[in-house]
Amino acid sequence: MAEGSLEAPIRHPIPWQDPDFYDEAKLDEELRRIFDICHGCRRCFNLCDSFPRLFDLIDESESGELDTVSSTDFKPVVDACTLCDMCFLTKCPYVPPHEFNLDFPHLMLRYRAVELKKGEIPWSERQLTETDRNGSLARPVAGLCNWAADNKNRLTRPLIEKALGVHRDADLPKYHARPLTLQAKSEVPEVNRAAPAFGRKALLYATCFSNYNDPDIGLAARKVLAHNGVDTEVVYPACCGMPQMEHGDVARVAETARKVAAELRPRVDEGWTVIGLVPSCVLMLKFEWPLLCPDDDNVKALSAATRDIDEYVIDIARNEGMAAGLKPLDGGVTLHIACHARAQNIGQKSTELLKLIPEADLKVIERCSGHGGSWGVMKQNFEVALKVGKPVARQARQAGKAYLASGCPLAADHIRQGMERIDGEAAIPAETHHPIELLAKAYGL
Template sequence: MREGSLEAPTRHPLDWQNPEFYDEEKLDAELRRVFDICHGCRRCFNLCDSFPRLFDLVDAAPSEELDTVASSDFKSVVDACTLCDLCFMTKCPYVPPHPFNLDFPHLMLRYRATDVKNGEGSFVDRQLAETDRNGKLVGLVAPIANFATSTGNTLSRNILEKVAGLDAQAELPKYASTPLTSQARATTPEINREAPGFGRKAVLYATCFNNYNDPSGGLAARAVLARNGVETEVVHPHCCGMPMLEQGRIGEVAKSAKIVAKALNEWIDKGYDVIALVPSCALMLKFEWPLILPGDADIKKLSSGTFDLSEYVVDIARKNGIAPGMEPIAGGVSLHIACHSRAQNMGQKATEMLKLLPQADVQVMERCSGHGGAWGFKKGNFDVAKKVGRPVARTAGNGGKAYVTSECPLAGVHISQGIDALGTDKPKPALVKHPIQLIARAYGIEV
């Protein structure tokens, strides 16, 4: 059997509606088949913590092989997977169409889905994943909530750590008093008047983070797109379901997919492109949903009509030319390529976008930040997340650039915290939440 495959990687639909998907004996057999291949290869040793945990289990087993590892110990391997997809997209030589048919992240997802089917799973985790509900409620008291969740507020953070399991050291997302959708409604007529009218129209899928936590990235995106002739609207019909996917709640993700697809396809029918403002959400719309609901025509239609934000700006530059008027960004930029951007298999679009800047000085970091969505906030995970992300933090901290940015809003903050932990005496680069904000700044737009 040759190592690797010459064909492009492909993924099979998730068979989550088949009762055999949740059969524990068949799941254990598949775990052992895949883990044995991973143990023999070990190419992923330096990605997330799942693989070191697996290899340590094997090395400590009486036979030093998988046959003497207890199935009950597999849970620690599953718990460390952040569904970043980097093993599938960048490392594994045995992904489909190779006959070994290895899809490690989706196997971890199957394990979690089986736990959910059996009534397991944390009540607290479930509540944290209700991002739409939480965003609407917490936004009503945003200043108080932001004060209470600040890392400097040791009393409330220690309580939150004990009650919700969120590490007191982890920087949590802040909340906005006014959602992005509300701010957009107030400015749509004005900002669309600024668009020169090159024929492009796009609807921005706000995403939970931009809508409830930090609207600045969405506002910057609208301003840049308007400068480049794109009329825009902003909507947020529902969460994309990524927080639920991380927990294995596939059925709930499918419900979210149907709600969002119905709403966004109405815009596609009116001639609008769909732009997702966060790579994880773009990945869901473009790739994960079609694997969960492969026969759904609405899902297929939305998948083919969706763009990642950086991807869309680069497409404008290639086909129409980027609008003039940008000034150089002094001091240079350290750019982290988000894992879920890489998983979209579209190339380094954020790098291409920032190289549109005059006299562009971009240092690219194409490695996982270690955060892994909500996983990195949790007690017991935060220190692991810092360890996994230390190479990125070290590169950014020692790179001598004025700014550090990531397409992933959680990764950017985590990298910034990692730089602090290094204790370097070099000037710390200023955090910019998304590369699009540097493009806006180059146009003289501050949001």
């Protein structure tokens, strides 16, 4: 048997409309087939908590093989998966087109889709993933929500933990009273007609996070792009569905994909590039949506037109060249490379972006932060999420830089929280940043 494929890796469409996808006996057969291969391979032992749980389960069984492990014990293995995609992309030699046809993250997704269909994913766990509903409801009372959700609030957080299962110590994103889409209407930066890249046009897909929680990311991106001659518009048809995907709701994500792609198709056909501000959302538009809707031309066209913000800026830097005006940032930057940025197979575009800043002093960490979206804040996962992210937090603490950045804002906040649990002399940055915010700062925008 060949170790690894001679062909470039591919990913098969997710057959969520096939009744076999939800057939529990067939799912169990596939879990056993893949778990057995992983048991013999073990390359992924230190990527997350799923694999150590799987290997311990098998090693501690009666025969030390999978045949004496009960399928009812598989759930903790699945529960520890954050769908970061790192096993598929960075370790596994058996991904398609290899005949083993192994896609561990999508197997975990299938398990969750079956759980959801059986009504086994608790109502409380799904409430955090309703990002559009939550953002719209929280906006008019953002101050009150932020007070209640602050993890220093010992009055409300135990109640939230009881009602929604969110760990009382987990940092939660703050809500903003004025979403990005609203601010973008009144604050339109002037496009620099003298910039080398003048003439480009791009739609900034706000993402639920930048829209409701941190509009500054979108505003910074818009200013940097305008300074570089790019005409932008902010759009936000709906959340990309990654939060629902984490809970196996593939049908709903596919429905969102079709709707959003149909809405944006005319703009794509006019030549607008679609730029996502958060890597997970970009990953959805580029890769997961086409795998869920392989026959939808709108989804395909949107996928081809989508770029990560850091990827887009580097495309300008390489082709037309950046507009002048970047100045050094004092104190250096610890940069975390988000898993879902790595999963796009675009190289370290965040690193390249920050290296555009003169005298850039960078400590780059390319390892999973452990947060896993809404997964890492849940009561049963929070300590595991901190454990998985501890090597990253330790390196960031030791680096002692003035800034902490990640393309994934949730990862950055999670790392920051992990740093607070590690001894060190240098001050922990009070805030975290998206790389594009630091580029805007270096431009003095």
